[in-house]
Amino acid sequence: xxxxxxxxxxxxxxxxxxxxxxxxWHERVMDxxxxxxxxxxxxxxxxxxxxxxxxxxELPVAAARAAAGGADAVVALGVVIRGGTPHFDYVCSxxxxxxxDVSVRTGVPVGFGVLTCDxxxxxxxxxxxxxxxxxxxxxxxxxxxxxxxxx
Ligand code: DLZ
Numbered sequence: 001x002x003x004x005x006x007x008x009x010x011x012x013x014x015x016x017x018x019x020x021x022x023x024x025w026h027e028r029v030m031d032x033x034x035x036x037x038x039x040x041x042x043x044x045x046x047x048x049x050x051x052x053x054x055x056x057x058e059l060p061v062a063a064a065r066a067a068a069g070g071a072d073a074v075v076a077l078g079v080v081i082r083g084g085t086p087h088f089d090y091v092c093s094x095x096x097x098x099x100x101d102v103s104v105r106t107g108v109p110v111g112f113g114v115l116t117c118d119x120x121x122x123x124x125x126x127x128x129x130x131x132x133x134x135x136x137x138x139x140x141x142x143x144x145x146x147x148x149x150x151x
Contacts, residue, residue, distance in 0.1 A: 002134045013046030013145040016073060019066035020048055020141075023056045023078035026120070032127030033077045033113055036137030041075075044145050048075075056080050056114055057091050060098025067108040073144040074102070077137055078114040079123050092116045109147035113140025 020037055022030060034050070041048045053062045056078030063074045076099050082088040095114050103110040113136050117123040128135030 002139065006139075009142040009146045011044050011142055011146040011149055013041065013044030013148070016044075016046040016145060016148055017071055018046045018048040018073045018075060018141070018144065019063075019069075019071040020050045020075045020077065021059055021062040021066060022050060022052055022076075023054070023059060023114075024052055025055050026079040026081060026123060028129070029079045029115065029120070029123045029127045030077065032124075032129040032132065032135075033079070033115070033137030033140075036128035036135040036139075037075050037077060037113065037141040040138040040141035041145070044141070046073075046145055055091065056095040059095050059114065060102055063099055063102045063110055064106070067102055067106040067110075071108060073109045073111065073148045075111040075137075075141045075144050076113060077140065079127075080114065080116050081120060081123060082118050088116075109144050109151070111140035111142075111144030111147075113137050 126134040
């Protein structure tokens, strides 16, 4: 985890089945988020599968399917970049509210790895790529597994 006050999570995900649901917009940033999540899950010992959906708006329904299918945890990854219309706000709101709803309603932890950024530079800085200052894909995976273990 990174940022002021962030915890250090060492999580043992041995025996857990995790589903990574990932949007497809902003390919380079998504590649970084996915690699970070994969690394964190590998290090935790969890097993995982990956589902790609078109955009971040579609993440909640994919997360709901994963939860209904018996996943122990879901990691949701996406990148939404502000444009010139209110579309950004609607997609961010739908993804955030929808993923929260899935998690609370099903009791299956959902790691929130959806970047909501003003521009691509902000997203790249959080994508866990070479030169990035943060690795939000790994953080979302650690949070999802860590919550399963905590509960
Ligand atoms: C339409 C749209 C736009 C403008 N921007 C993004 C974005 O930055 N990131 C993202 O993940 N998805 C975006 N989308 C697509 C929507 O999430 C959704 O896939 C479409 O509205 C179709 O339902």
